[in-house]
Structures are given as C-alpha cells and as structure tokens.
Amino acid sequence: MATRPRKTPSKPQAFPHPHHDHSRCTANALRTAETVCEKHGARLTEIRRRVLEAVWASHAPIGAYDILAELNTDGGKIAPMAVYRALDFLMEHGLVHRLASLNAFIGCALASERHTAHFLICRSCKSATEMDGTAVTRAVKKTLSEHGFVPENEIIEIQGLCAHCHKESA
Amino acid sequence: MATRPRKTPSKPQAFPHPHHDHSRCTANALRTAETVCEKHGARLTEIRRRVLEAVWASHAPIGAYDILAELNTDGGKIAPMAVYRALDFLMEHGLVHRLASLNAFIGCALASERHTAHFLICRSCKSATEMDGTAVTRAVKKTLSEHGFVPENEIIEIQGLCAHCHKESA
C-alpha cells in the first residue's frame, strides 16, 4: 500500500523537529521577507530586519520586550516603541503573527501567501506552528451561518503537546 | 413542513438582541452561580458576587480594571489583586471566561455544564457570545491527528459582525 498523499501539499506544516537545521528556517524567512517587501514596495530597514531575525531565533513565540533585550545586547538604547513599530510593520506584511494567548510574536513560514493563521502551541518545548486551518474555517463558517454572524478574523490557538514532546513524556 | 429541530438544544446560543431584557440574564447568572458554588462547596463571597455582577452588567467583555472602577464607584479602595483573585475564583468554577484577544472577561451562560468556550465577538456592539464549538472541535481534532499534536486547550475567538449589527450596516 502506497503512502497516503498529503491533503495540503502547499502547506508543509510539520511541527519543527527539536534537532532540525534551524539556520535554514531563518535564511528562508529573511529571503522571503526581502521578496515580500519588494513586491509590496515596502522597505525592510535595519531595525525591521533585526526584529525579524530575533523573532526567527527559534520556533517559540517571543515577547516584544525579549526582542528588545536581544536588540540591546550590544548595549544599545533602542526603545520599546521601535520594536512595536517594527512588529506592526512585519505583521502588516504578513511576515509575523501575534499570539493573543501568549502576548508574543512568531515568524510566519508562509508569508508569501496571505492567510489567517491558526496555531498549535506546545506547552513543553514552547514551539508553535501554523496548522492547516481549512477544515476548521469550514466548520466555523458552517456553525456561524446558523447564527447569522459574519466572521472577519479568526483567532485560533490550540495549546497542548507536540508529537515530539508527547513521545518523550510517554 | 415543521420547523427544523435545533441540533444542540442544550445550548441556546443566540446572539443577544440589543433590546432584550438583560435583567433576566443577570438574575439567571447569579442564581446559577449560587447553585454551582453550593455544589462545589465553594463560597460566593460578597466581592466575588460583586465582580460577577460587574461582569454581567452587559454582554460585552469587560476588563479587570473596568470591573475595579465599577466596584469603587462608591469611593471604595478595593485593589486590583482583589478583582483578579475573584476572577480566578469565578473562572475556576466555570462562571466566567477570559477572552485572550481582548484581555477581558465575560460571564458564562452555561456555567452548569463544563465546557471549553468558543467565542463570537462583534466589533460593532462589542457583545460576545459562546458558539456551539462541537463542529470546530471535531475539525481541530481531525486536523491535529495528522500532526500527532495532542490538544489540551482550545482558544477560539471569532471576530466579526453579529447578525443585528450586520443588518444595520447593510
């Protein structure tokens, strides 16, 4: 029996393996950011790039003030406003998402295609990743049609244990 | 043809009509709170009751500091801690939910039966209500099984326009 084909090949949403080569993730993200900004006629300035790099330091969502600390490790004097402004910019262009349940930010691996993000958040390794939200969105739409509610934005953040951490805890 | 039966008769989740008799909602909620606390062997003290009343002042989620202001309208000196402690208590007993996307709290109309809450939030009238989350939960489970992710808590908050506000804006 052949392996079952993936349902959504355009979204390779595997939870990041604890020992993967993360430098490639970061490199990819920065390259994508360049492309996206170019396409949007937006400027990826130094501070914006540095914030994006801080966000991509891992797959764990990071708080604005932790980003700030990272930017100021060299003794710099960057203020919170600068970070929040950069984050706003990055979110506008779909390069970063905000996780409401954590007051934290995470890089978007699918920045080229616009989408509403649905997250899985592992309470053990703290990693978060976007899930394929099509089925959920469909279920939401169906449920809402009975209410007459017109959705504009879906905030979906599932907390739990990723496969790697679940295995370990077994 | 007879009217189609409701799928989830135990959860009458209509979005609150702008001109409904809200005093009944409040009265119901307080009565339920009494019952629940009795059943749990917990004490619905005065401050807890007052916080619950503040939460039920409307169907719009309310911030902790707005609750605090409400409690201190008489010139009282209640401190933030007291409010947060009362909210923690009320959440433990399923009488109140927290909306992560708003940093705000809302009374639970279904406090008697334990459940994970999925919310619809109207950006116009600011009301929020729990939706029937069974279909969404099913979709989430199905999607997650492909990831091997083990869910423990679902944060689902759909922002948009309720039927009443949508009609008006038409």
Place this chain on the structure above:
DNA sequence: ATGATTAATGTTATAACGTAACATAAATAA
C-alpha cells in the same frame, strides 16, 4: 541640486494589564 513632502526613527512619558509577597481578618474545624 534645492526645497517640499513623506516615511522612518528617536525620545519621553504614561497607560493598561497582571502578579509577588506578606499582613490581617474571617470562617470552619477540632
């Protein structure tokens, strides 16, 4: 190029949300 205009960043202060730690008081149990 020069000046006008817009975009981005710097700077200071403060708002908004939430918790730690320890003291006191009230309720319950022994």
Place this chain on the structure above:
DNA sequence: TTATTTATGTTACGTTATAACATTAATCAT
C-alpha cells in the same frame, strides 16, 4: 476555645503596549 484553613487587605512591582512630539532619513517635484 483554640487551631487551621480560607479569604481579603495592602504595598509594591513586573510586564505589555501606546500617546505625543521631535528629529532624521528617504523620496519626489521643480
């Protein structure tokens, strides 16, 4: 009553986010 637990009071602080205005850098028009 005395001990124990539960709840509240109090002070202080930590964390997250934004308002308002000044300055600098990039872009555009002449």
